[in-house]
Amino acid sequence: MKTKLLFTVLFLLTICLSKAQMDDKFYQPSKEMKPLEFSNPTFIAFPVDNDTITAVVVKPQTNNIKKTILFFHGANGNISTYQYITKPLVDNGFQVVMIDFRGYGKSTGKPTHVNVAADGQKIFDFLLSKPEIKNTKVYIYGASLGSQIATHLARENKDKISGLIIDGGMSSFADIAAVHAPQYKDFINQMLQNVYAAKEDVKFTQGLPKLFIYSKNDTTIPFSQGQEFFENASEPKLFLENKAEHIQGLKDEPKEILKAIDNL
16 A cells, blocks of 8 residues: 555656646746846836736947847846847847846746746737837847747747847757756656757748857857757758857857857
8 A cells, every 4th residue: 555655646746747847947037137238228018927027128329220139048147147148239239139037037927938938929929019129130049048939939930030049059958957967868858848949949940040159168058969959950050169158159259259140
């Protein structure tokens, strides 16, 4: 009887863990906001369910906006944490929209794989309804963890955008989790089998220009994941290698990256 009870408890625990899909292992939001380094930010609050998604639109000083970039940041912090990436973009003439999903920064709620995907599409549709964004060429930029939702949105909206930029992105949630816990690889794959994977989504972005930014000095995301991600993508595509640490390319080696984004 005890053996049967133990088996039942373990089985139910496994089911619960599977449904959770390890959300808390991937999303590490912070509510602490650093001062924004932009002179003209516009704040957006977008309601979803009982929560609110917040974003900041930043325009360059010039009236001639080159492109609009929807920026999806990494697992930690919030939009203010990644200004070292977005400020060079704005300074180079791009209009940038920085998005905080549930739990990040001023956004309320708790992020999960499910609501990030759903909220991502809702905020995308909302942003593209705004004339100052709709009337520009729109590009999606995913940094680190943000590569997952960025590629998923690119797949679902490839006819509405002009390009996809991946900066130090993992090939999938399961792949990066397995790097840190290789002994549980099969279990991890089972838990995350229904979660969108960038290396699969990118196969369905035919005809969409794509830029992949990676470094062999990245100790957070294996360079091999970037290579697999790139190989799965259809043309047109460009793989740009730098020598910086994880998603530090625009901070340490901005010239070549900015030129590639200009030409995308």
